[in-house]
Amino acid sequence: MNPRRSVVAAILLALLVIPGSAQQNPTQTVPRFRTGVDLVTLDVSVLDEKRMPVRGLRQEDFTVLEDGWPQTIDSFSAVDLPDVVRTETTAAWVRDVAPDVQRNTDFKDRRVVVLVLDDATPMPAVDTPRVREYARDVVGQLGPHDLAAVVFPLNKGLGQDFTLDRARLLAAVARFNGAIDGQAGVDSRGSPNPKMPFDGFDVAAATLYNATLGTLQGAAQDLIALPERRKALIFVSVGIPLDITAAGPMAIGTSTADAGGVARQLITGMIDCFAAAQRGNVTIYPIDPGGLRAPGSFAVLSADPANPGWRNREFLQAVADNTGGFAVINTNDPAPGITQVFRENASYYLLGYAASNTRADGRFRKIAVRVNRPGVTVRTRKGYYEPTPVPRRDAAAPLRRAEDRALAGLLPTSGLDMDVTAVPFAVPGRRDAAVAVVLGVRQPAPAGAVRAVHSIDMRVAAYSPDGRQQAGTRQTIPITLNVPGSGATIGYELLSRLDLAPGRYQVRLAAESSRRAISPQPAAVAGDALVPDERTASVSGSVYCDLDVPDFANAPMSLSGVLLSVTPGVASGPKDALKAIVPVVPTMLREFARSDQVTAFLRVYQGGTRALVPVALNVAIADDQDAAVVKTSETLSGDRFANGRAADYFLDLPIARLKGGPHLLTIEARIGDRAARRDVRFDMR
Secondary structure: OOOOHHHHHHHHHOOOOOOOOOHHHOOOOOOOOOOOOOEEEEEEEEEOOOOOOOOOOOHHHHEEOOOOOOOEEEEEEEEOOOOOOOOOOOOOHHOOOOOOOHHHHHHOOEEEEEEEEEEOOOOHHHHHHHHHHHHHHHHHHHHOEEEEEEOOOHHHHHHHHHHHHHHHHHHHHHHHOOEEEOOEEEOOOOOOOOOOOOOOOOOOHHHHHHHHHHHHHHHHHHHHOOOOEEHHHHHEEEOOOOOOOOOOOOOOOOOOOHHHHHHHHHHHHHHHHHHHHHHOEEEEEEEOOOOOOOOOOOOOOOOOOOOOOOHHHHHHHHHHHOOOOOOOOOOOHHHHHHHHHHHHHOOOEEEEOOOOOOOOOOOOEEEEEEEEOOEEEEOOOOOEEEEOOOOOOOOOOOOOOOHHHOOOOOOOOOOOOOEEEEEEEOOOOOEEEHHHHEEEEEEEEEEOEEEEEEEEEEEEEEOOOOEEEEEHHHEEEEEEEEOOOOOOEEEEEEEEEEEEEEEEEEEEEEEEEEEEEEEEOOOOOOOOOOOOOOOHOOEEEEEEEEEEEEEEEHHHHHOOEEEEEEOOOOOOOOOOOOOOOOOOEEEEEOEEEEEEEEEEEEEOOOOOOOOOEEEEEEEEEEEEEOOOOEEEEEEEEEHHHHOOOOOEEEEOHHHHHOOOOEEEEEEEEEEEEEEEEEEEEEOOO
């Protein structure tokens, strides 16, 4: 570590004193007895001198200290994720094509990666394409089960919420546009500022700097809600040109009238950011898209032409040093650094302990973890805030419904196992589309019942990228269930409809299943009466999915999504919920037996006012070796579109002759050089 970096790290670590933290009195020996225990869970990385994960450690190799006091480790497990393997024998679609059905169980025990692309801090124009390039490299390193999100500090609506879908992540990366340096601003009196370089601190850019720091802090705070998993924040940015050692910026032009005060505010923001990252056990890995900047390459505007961007790199290094990560700077090849990020986040240990201190005043507790191995680096969160006394509930305040609580989380909840697919269809004479929503639910069967009517409370809401709800519905749906016997799992599907304008959305669904809502079916025979059972107690869950609604009315050609229907069907309702928009009863099932009869349904549209023309359809089903099991073509004549400029297409899948394993159904429509495509993954048992 060079001397200046040592000074910067020391200053920030000295400043990073979290309010309420205090060393416990070492003479305290009073025993404490408790009636309930909550485990404090830590994920711990152990790295050797080359920052390679140290594997094979056991529980007895670890010591946990809380405020200096040794704690008893009550739970221990090692997590060792496999490297991303690409083989020549497996089809590329197995990794690259996302399922059209989203499951709330997809989010369990996954590595979490947040990719923050800094579109607020000014950067040289040549760096913008590098940000996209490096971000694509990050997405390319994701494993098949890694959960990732793309976040923009300035243009927040262009990002992407957590998903397993690489295509959506790459689409968000492609939307990145950086704030270019050298643009003129105005000072506090409204007079034009001189053009500023990316490495010159500009008070007029304070709002942009704060947007960047606020986004890092906000992301870290959000990730606190995801315990017991590895969380990496990859920050692609040129960095803020902040003089950390002097709490004041470079003096350039006339825009630094209150530079010292602004700098101190930013340093306070950095400390808040680091504190949030430590509480949430979030490691930040900065990547500088500028790489090696040649001396004199920014001679016209740079504050220091001999070493352009050095203050920016100091900032990035400080972010890494204070959150347990490392900075990928001073290199034109970030690939090894990106690989190292994923390597460090693939192997770690989960430790749980019940704190010996039962104090509940909301104060911060420091955590230290030691490993009895020489020369290793141990990284985990620095501490946590203890609970506070639970205030008495205001009897006048209404309790939020369970499905509302389940709908509000950063990630879906899995009290109920849930699956969802959402498919848009055009509505004749309207610009809005009708979205067919199919929710699958699985839960333990009630004891003692053979046939029962089960009422489910369900809420569906669609949110635009700015987080505003655009449509929603709440339903209580009765489902008649044939219960296969106590202890078995029952499954059913709930159907709903939303009307949405063209655009990008996240659809969130929540459901609550309650024992109070289960009653014997009126025609039940003797012995069918329900017996109360703890497995039918109230339970709720949620599931989220991303949705793109095309502009069906104006696009020369577009496709709905694909719905599948299956015989024998699954218990579902309301039966007529989607009758007005589709001629099938859809299912979200994507795993079939050879005895099933499965039909795919899709609608093709010709928007606008042009003359109707034939549309060529190419259909294929491929296995996981990319062998074409089915390949067929069909032409939809122009007169097929006479009714509302839309044509229906049905395809009976040859389920009986497909081998076991994953398959991909692809339907491509083409008019001349225009093409549209839909993919559906399914599995054969």
